[in-house]
Amino acid sequence: MHPLLRGKRMIAFDLDGTLIDSVPDLAVAVGRALNDQGLATPSVDKVRDWVGNGAAILVERALTWAQGEAPDAGLFDRAYAAFLDHYAAAPNALTTLYPGVSQALNALSQAGFMLVLITNKPKRFIQPILDHFGLQTYFMLCLGGDSLAEKKPAPLPLLHAASVCGVVPAECMMVGDSRHDIAAGKAAGFATLALPYGYNHGEPIANSAPDGVVNVLTELLTPVPHATRALDHDS
Ligand SMILES: O=C(O)COP(=O)(O)O
Numbered sequence: 330m331h332p333l334l335r336g337k338r339m340i341a342f343d344l345d346g347t348l349i350d351s352v353p354d355l356a357v358a359v360g361r362a363l364n365d366q367g368l369a370t371p372s373v374d375k376v377r378d379w380v381g382n383g384a385a386i387l388v389e390r391a392l393t394w395a396q397g398e399a400p401d402a403g404l405f406d407r408a409y410a411a412f413l414d415h416y417a418a419a420p421n422a423l424t425t426l427y428p429g430v431s432q433a434l435n436a437l438s439q440a441g442f443m444l445v446l447i448t449n450k451p452k453r454f455i456q457p458i459l460d461h462f463g464l465q466t467y468f469m470l471c472l473g474g475d476s477l478a479e480k481k482p483a484p485l486p487l488l489h490a491a492s493v494c495g496v497v498p499a500e501c502m503m504v505g506d507s508r509h510d511i512a513a514g515k516a517a518g519f520a521t522l523a524l525p526y527g528y529n530h531g532e533p534i535a536n537s538a539p540d541g542v543v544n545v546l547t548e549l550l551t552p553v554p555h556a557t558r559a560l561d562h563d564s
């Protein structure tokens with residue numbers, strides 16, 4: 330196992346940009362929501378840089394880009410409702426799992442770690458996506474951006490998950506792709522592990538100084554060298 334997992338009992342995973350590459354579907358839903366209001370379609374690259382603070386902020390950023398100024402409350406409400414409808418209609422059409430995700434979740438849960446999911450995405454989307462990819466069974470608890478009074482970068486969802494799992498922060502690790510995951514992890518007293526392939530507003534995740542970085546989640550499962558395994562079997 331990765332050295333950061335020593336002494337850990339609970340691992341909290343971010344969803345978008347960490348387990349799933351969801352931006353293609355998010356971009357379609359944002360584009361349709363803006364088109365419904367007579368506004369232009371943003372590129373997938375723009376949408377990628379707007380993801381991270383939940384769906385409402387994503388829609389607000391998109392409207393601000395399309396109009397050159399912040400939206401009024403009426404426009405925001407219409408576009409946000411449209412976004413939720415469009416995304417709910419097709420949350421998995423273009424979304425893919427990142428390499429190594431199923432293998433890592435399976436091995437970590439087999440190894441006895443308690444796994445939880447903490448996303449800023451609205452909670453109504455979590456189950457359809459996890460079900461689609463066959464990941465639902467791995468998580469003891471799933472929290473969305475609207476599950477509690479505060480979302481990442483606030484530590485509240487992480488501390489709530491630790492309390493539900495009956496562990497202290499020193500026994501927990503937060504795994505994510507964005508500065509909000511790393512900030513929430515540090516504020517909660519969790520170890521922090523970053524993936525560099527996700528969505529971080531166009532910035533390198535190293536700027537957030539996580540405790541570790543891995544390129545794929547299977548790097549969490551450092552294999553036991555053959556020689557040691559043979560010795561273990563002999564003893
Ligand atoms: O919905 C978002 O903005 C990001 O979601 P995440 O917390 O799973 O990365």
Ligand SMILES: [Mg+2]
Nearest residue numbers: 343345346506
């Ligand atoms: Mg993320």
